[in-house]
Amino acid sequence: MTAAGSLPGPDPREAGTQLRPGLWHTINSRYPGSMITKPDFVPLVALRKPLSECRVTFVSSCGVHLKNDAPMEVAHPFGDFTFRRVPSTAKHGDLIIHQLKYPHDDADLDINVIFPIERLQELAAEAVIGALTPEFFSFIGYNMDPERFEAIVARDIAAAVVEEQRADVALLAPA
Amino acid sequence: MGLIQREIEARGVPTVSVTVAKDSTAAIKAPRAVFVPWPMGHHFGAPFHFEVQRRVLFAMLELLQNATQSGEIRDLPIKWADVRREARILTEQGRRL
Numbered sequence: 335m336t337a338a339g340s341l342p343g344p345d346p347r348e349a350g351t352q353l354r355p356g357l358w359h360t361i362n363s364r365y366p367g368s369m370i371t372k373p374d375f376v377p378l379v380a381l382r383k384p385l386s387e388c389r390v391t392f393v394s395s396c397g398v399h400l401k402n403d404a405p406m407e408v409a410h411p412f413g414d415f416t417f418r419r420v421p422s423t424a425k426h427g428d429l430i431i432h433q434l435k436y437p438h439d440d441a442d443l444d445i446n447v448i449f450p451i452e453r454l455q456e457l458a459a460e461a462v463i464g465a466l467t468p469e470f471f472s473f474i475g476y477n478m479d480p481e482r483f484e485a486i487v488a489r490d491i492a493a494a495v496v497e498e499q500r501a502d503v504a505l506l507a508p509a
Numbered sequence: 510m511g512l513i514q515r516e517i518e519a520r521g522v523p524t525v526s527v528t529v530a531k532d533s534t535a536a537i538k539a540p541r542a543v544f545v546p547w548p549m550g551h552h553f554g555a556p557f558h559f560e561v562q563r564r565v566l567f568a569m570l571e572l573l574q575n576a577t578q579s580g581e582i583r584d585l586p587i588k589w590a591d592v593r594r595e596a597r598i599l600t601e602q603g604r605r606l
Contacts, residue, residue, distance in 0.1 A: 375538050444557050446562050488515075502522065
């Protein structure tokens, strides 16, 4: 039991700070070498036109995919170095998540909790953004080889976003 | 996620991400990120809480337009306790649909 006078700090849920402090070190001690530190910043690219004229894409590591698409390999010790394309017209009912590494019970109720595809469809319909790229991108964040991930998944998705989907803007979310 | 974000930005397309792990995002030096103090798997809030889901997207779009320095992580200070409280009722309504 902790004495009343030496309780830890405020409940992070009330304080508005990171819910699990030290996540980088926690994950890296559990999976050595999986976490990354980069020495340099990437120069910022400016928006070239108003958001209302921009084609927006979305990239997620939540592992979501169409129900009739092949599931991600979630049990492999090194991870899955492939990605899935999700049509930007898909709805909650078209999509499924098979992943063990984060809680997706709430996303199973409403996919927009982690992959806000229906909210983005609304923003496009409201002309807040110009349009959505035909496809969004999904993969699983668990992988034990960041160099291989960067060489394969990161470059392939980036090339698809820029050259094939011709996105003006990319929004990204881990899980 | 930061690796892909850096790769896309380096190819000339502006990017913004959302994070619940400020330390990891700072370590990888993502070009722009919005921080929400929420649990993993809930980067856009809670089920059927469309307003809070939109607020995260709008915060991302705003940062995209006015960030001045690469690596900026901007707080969206909405407490998880508030999101959870508001969402509980909405979730029950959603489950009944």
